[in-house]
Amino acid sequence: MAERSGADILVQCLVDLGVDTVFGYPGGAVLPIYDAIYNHPTIKHILVRHEQGATHMAEGYARSTGKPGVVLVTSGPGATNAVTGITDALMDSIPMIVITGQVPTQLIGTDAFQEADTVGITRHCSKHNYLVKDPGRLAPVVHEAFHIATTGRPGPVVIDIPKNVQIATAPYTRPEGFEHQSYRPASAPDAVAIDAAVEMILKADRPILYTGGGVINSGPEAATLLRELAHRTGAPVTSTLMGLGAFPATDPSWLGMLGMHGTYEANLAMNQADLIVCLGARFDDRVTGRLDAFAPHSQKIHVDIDRSSVNKTVAVDLPVIADVGRAMAAIIAGLDARGYTKPDLSEWWARIDGWRAKNSLGYDDGATEIMPQRAIADLYKATLATGKDTIITTEVGQHQMWAAQHFGFDAPNKWLTSGGLGTMGYGFPAAIGAQVANPDSLVICIAGDASIQMNIQELGTATQYRLPVKIFILNNEYMGMVRQWQELTYESRYSNSYSDSLPDFVKLAEAYGWTGIRIEGPQELEAGIRQMIETPGPVLVDCRVAKLSNCFPMIPSGAAHTEMLLDPSQVKGSMSDEAKALV
Amino acid sequence: MHIREEQSERHVLSLTVTNEAGILARIAGLFSARGYNIESLTVADIGTDHQISRITVVTNGPPKVIDQIIAQLDRLVPVHRVVDLTDNGPFVERELALVKVAGTGDDRIEALRIADVFRAKVVDTTIGSFIFEITGPTDKIDSFVALMRQIGLVEVGRTGVVGLVRGGKEA
Structure with missing residues (x-):
C-alpha cells in the first residue's frame, strides 16, 4: 500500500470523521499540517487572531450543532494559549478535538524552541490526551479521540503531534468501528433504577424537575422527552445556566433558572419539594447555595452519565447512571406501564404561584438611564419579532446573568455561555464559531465592557470571513459582578473594578470594518436594537446602561435558598469570614 | 476563621490500567489536582504482553471522598478497573x-x-x-x-x- 505522510493521514481522518471546519493558527510545528489543508476542497479553516479564540469558536461550533469542534494550533505558546478553552470545554462538557504541533521527537525534553510539555499541561484539563510518536498510530488515535470526545460525558481531547511524525510516512487504512479496552461510558439505564425512579415519582406530592446541560448534550430528542415528562407529571421545571433552552421558557411549567441568580420561585420550589429529579445537572455550588440547607425536605433522583457527578457534593437517594434522554424515555415508559395519570398537584402549584407573585426578576425602568434588564428584554422581543433562528452567546458577569434571566429560550443549542469555568472572553469567539456553523442564524454575543476586551482581537476574524455576528455590549464602565460583590462583602471598596480607559467601541468596530452603533438612552434603545439586527454584516453595539445596577435576586455566598436577596435594600455591605471565604 | 478537617479512613485501592506512557502521572496528578491523599503508590506491569499494569494506592479520606476517588479514577480513559480492597471482603x-x-x-x-x-x-x-x-x-x-x-x-x-x-x- 502506498504510504502517506502523517499530516496527510491526519487530514484524511478529519475528512473521514465528517469534519468540515477547523479553527486554528499556524506556526512552525504545524506547517506540514497547514500544507496538507492548503486549498482543501471540504475542510474550511478559520484563521483566528489568538489561539484562545480558536478554542472558544470550536466550543460555539460544538454547542450550537452537537458536533465536535476542531482546533489546530502550533506547539509551545500555541498550545498554552489553548489551555483556557480546553479547560472551559472540560467544565461544560463540550466535545472538542485540539490538535497541537510538537517539536520533533528527538528534540522533546531538550527545551527546544517553542517546546512545551503539552500532554503534561493538558492532562488534567482534558478528558484525555495523546502524544503520537509514530505516524502509523495517527489514524487509530484520531478516530479514538473523536469517539472519546463525543461519547459518554463529552469533553475536550488533545492530540499532540511532533513535527517529524507529520512528515514521516505510514500506510493508511480507515479504522473500522472498535471496542475500546477500558473506555466504556454509561448509556442505557439500569431497569431496577428506573423502576425505583418511577415509584418515587408516583409517590411525590411536590415534585420538581431540575435540569442541566446534560439534556442539551444528549441531543434534541432529550429536550422533546423533557417536555413530555414535564407534561405527564405536571411537575414544575427549573434549569441550571447550562441547561437553558432544553425546556421552553414560554411554557407555564417553567420556573426560570435556579441558583445564585435564579428566580425566587425556582429556589423556593427546590427548597420545599419532596422529590427532586435531577436530569443531567450536577448540584454545582452556584445551584445549591449552602449545602447543609439545600433542599432539606426532598428525596433526590440523580440522572447523570458520569458516575463521579453522583454524591460529589449532595448525597442523593437514587442514582441513575445513564444518558439522560434514554433515562427519561425509560421513566416515561415506566409511568405508562403503571397506568399513571397526571396527579392533582394544584396545592403545590398554588404555593409556587405565591412565590411567583413576588416577581423576583422585576426592576424599575429608569427615566434617563437604560436598565440593563430592559436592554435584554427589548433585545429578546426584537429577535422574536424577526422570526429568525437566534443564537445567543455571552461573556461572563452581570450581563450574563441578566441575559439568563431576561432572554427566553425555547429550544436547545441556542444559548452558549461559559458556566463551569466562567471564562471572560468566551462569548465573542463562541459567537463566531456558532455563526460559522449556522450561517443563516442571527448570532448575538451579549457582552460586558470588560469581558469583550478579553478576546476583542477576533473582530478581525469575523471581518475576514464576512460573518454577520452581532455584539451587544451592556456598557456600565465596571467589572459589574466584581463591583457587586465588593458592595455585598467589602463595604463598597471598589478595588480595581472600574473599567478605566475604555476604548471608543464604535470607532474600534469601524477600524475593523464593522458597523458600530452607540445607544445612549432609553429613547434610543428600540431603534438601536432594530438597526443592529437589520444591518447586514458584523455589528457592534455599545449600549450605555445604568452604571450601578446590580443583579438580583441573589443568594449570597454561604446562604441558603430561603435567604435570597430580592433587591438592593437587603444588602448589608459586609459578611462573615466564613461567607467571604466562599466563591 | 479556622479551616476544619473531617474524619478520615484508610483504604487500599487496586487498579488495573493500560500500560502506557503517562499513566502514572495521570493517576498521581488526579490525586493532587483534587486534593486527595496518597499514603503509598506502587505500579508494575502484570501481563504477559506488557499491556496491563496494576497500581495499588493506599489513600485516606472521609467515606464520601473515598467514593469520589474511586469514581474519578474509574473515569480515566486508560483505567480498566478500580477495586476498593478495604470494602471488598478480606x-x-x-x-x-x-x-x-x-x-x-x-x-x-x-x-x-x-x-x-x-x-x-x-x-x-x-x-x-x-x-x-x-x-x-x-x-x-x-x-x-x-x-x-x-x-x-x-x-x-x-x-x-x-x-x-x-x-x-x-x-
Missing part, C-alpha cells in the same frame, strides 16, 4: 522493606534476634552492618523499623503496599 496486604542497620557487639546480636522474631532475612552484611529484607503488612514493618532505630538504623527503602483479595477468585 484481603492480603503486603509491603517489602530493605532496612540497613549499623552496630557492633551486643547491638549486632540484638539486631539479628529481632530480625529472627520478625522473620526478616539478611541480604547483605559487613563487619559493622546488615541489610534486612522484611515483608508484611505496613504496621509490622513500622514496628520493625522502630526497633532498629533504637539499635542503629542507617536507612530504609520501602516498596509501598500491594494487595489482593483472599480466596480463589479475581476481585
Whole structure:
C-alpha cells in the first residue's frame, strides 16, 4: 500500500470523521499540517487572531450543532494559549478535538524552541490526551479521540503531534468501528433504577424537575422527552445556566433558572419539594447555595452519565447512571406501564404561584438611564419579532446573568455561555464559531465592557470571513459582578473594578470594518436594537446602561435558598469570614 | 476563621490500567489536582504482553471522598478497573522493606534476634552492618523499623503496599 505522510493521514481522518471546519493558527510545528489543508476542497479553516479564540469558536461550533469542534494550533505558546478553552470545554462538557504541533521527537525534553510539555499541561484539563510518536498510530488515535470526545460525558481531547511524525510516512487504512479496552461510558439505564425512579415519582406530592446541560448534550430528542415528562407529571421545571433552552421558557411549567441568580420561585420550589429529579445537572455550588440547607425536605433522583457527578457534593437517594434522554424515555415508559395519570398537584402549584407573585426578576425602568434588564428584554422581543433562528452567546458577569434571566429560550443549542469555568472572553469567539456553523442564524454575543476586551482581537476574524455576528455590549464602565460583590462583602471598596480607559467601541468596530452603533438612552434603545439586527454584516453595539445596577435576586455566598436577596435594600455591605471565604 | 478537617479512613485501592506512557502521572496528578491523599503508590506491569499494569494506592479520606476517588479514577480513559480492597471482603496486604542497620557487639546480636522474631532475612552484611529484607503488612514493618532505630538504623527503602483479595477468585 502506498504510504502517506502523517499530516496527510491526519487530514484524511478529519475528512473521514465528517469534519468540515477547523479553527486554528499556524506556526512552525504545524506547517506540514497547514500544507496538507492548503486549498482543501471540504475542510474550511478559520484563521483566528489568538489561539484562545480558536478554542472558544470550536466550543460555539460544538454547542450550537452537537458536533465536535476542531482546533489546530502550533506547539509551545500555541498550545498554552489553548489551555483556557480546553479547560472551559472540560467544565461544560463540550466535545472538542485540539490538535497541537510538537517539536520533533528527538528534540522533546531538550527545551527546544517553542517546546512545551503539552500532554503534561493538558492532562488534567482534558478528558484525555495523546502524544503520537509514530505516524502509523495517527489514524487509530484520531478516530479514538473523536469517539472519546463525543461519547459518554463529552469533553475536550488533545492530540499532540511532533513535527517529524507529520512528515514521516505510514500506510493508511480507515479504522473500522472498535471496542475500546477500558473506555466504556454509561448509556442505557439500569431497569431496577428506573423502576425505583418511577415509584418515587408516583409517590411525590411536590415534585420538581431540575435540569442541566446534560439534556442539551444528549441531543434534541432529550429536550422533546423533557417536555413530555414535564407534561405527564405536571411537575414544575427549573434549569441550571447550562441547561437553558432544553425546556421552553414560554411554557407555564417553567420556573426560570435556579441558583445564585435564579428566580425566587425556582429556589423556593427546590427548597420545599419532596422529590427532586435531577436530569443531567450536577448540584454545582452556584445551584445549591449552602449545602447543609439545600433542599432539606426532598428525596433526590440523580440522572447523570458520569458516575463521579453522583454524591460529589449532595448525597442523593437514587442514582441513575445513564444518558439522560434514554433515562427519561425509560421513566416515561415506566409511568405508562403503571397506568399513571397526571396527579392533582394544584396545592403545590398554588404555593409556587405565591412565590411567583413576588416577581423576583422585576426592576424599575429608569427615566434617563437604560436598565440593563430592559436592554435584554427589548433585545429578546426584537429577535422574536424577526422570526429568525437566534443564537445567543455571552461573556461572563452581570450581563450574563441578566441575559439568563431576561432572554427566553425555547429550544436547545441556542444559548452558549461559559458556566463551569466562567471564562471572560468566551462569548465573542463562541459567537463566531456558532455563526460559522449556522450561517443563516442571527448570532448575538451579549457582552460586558470588560469581558469583550478579553478576546476583542477576533473582530478581525469575523471581518475576514464576512460573518454577520452581532455584539451587544451592556456598557456600565465596571467589572459589574466584581463591583457587586465588593458592595455585598467589602463595604463598597471598589478595588480595581472600574473599567478605566475604555476604548471608543464604535470607532474600534469601524477600524475593523464593522458597523458600530452607540445607544445612549432609553429613547434610543428600540431603534438601536432594530438597526443592529437589520444591518447586514458584523455589528457592534455599545449600549450605555445604568452604571450601578446590580443583579438580583441573589443568594449570597454561604446562604441558603430561603435567604435570597430580592433587591438592593437587603444588602448589608459586609459578611462573615466564613461567607467571604466562599466563591 | 479556622479551616476544619473531617474524619478520615484508610483504604487500599487496586487498579488495573493500560500500560502506557503517562499513566502514572495521570493517576498521581488526579490525586493532587483534587486534593486527595496518597499514603503509598506502587505500579508494575502484570501481563504477559506488557499491556496491563496494576497500581495499588493506599489513600485516606472521609467515606464520601473515598467514593469520589474511586469514581474519578474509574473515569480515566486508560483505567480498566478500580477495586476498593478495604470494602471488598478480606484481603492480603503486603509491603517489602530493605532496612540497613549499623552496630557492633551486643547491638549486632540484638539486631539479628529481632530480625529472627520478625522473620526478616539478611541480604547483605559487613563487619559493622546488615541489610534486612522484611515483608508484611505496613504496621509490622513500622514496628520493625522502630526497633532498629533504637539499635542503629542507617536507612530504609520501602516498596509501598500491594494487595489482593483472599480466596480463589479475581476481585
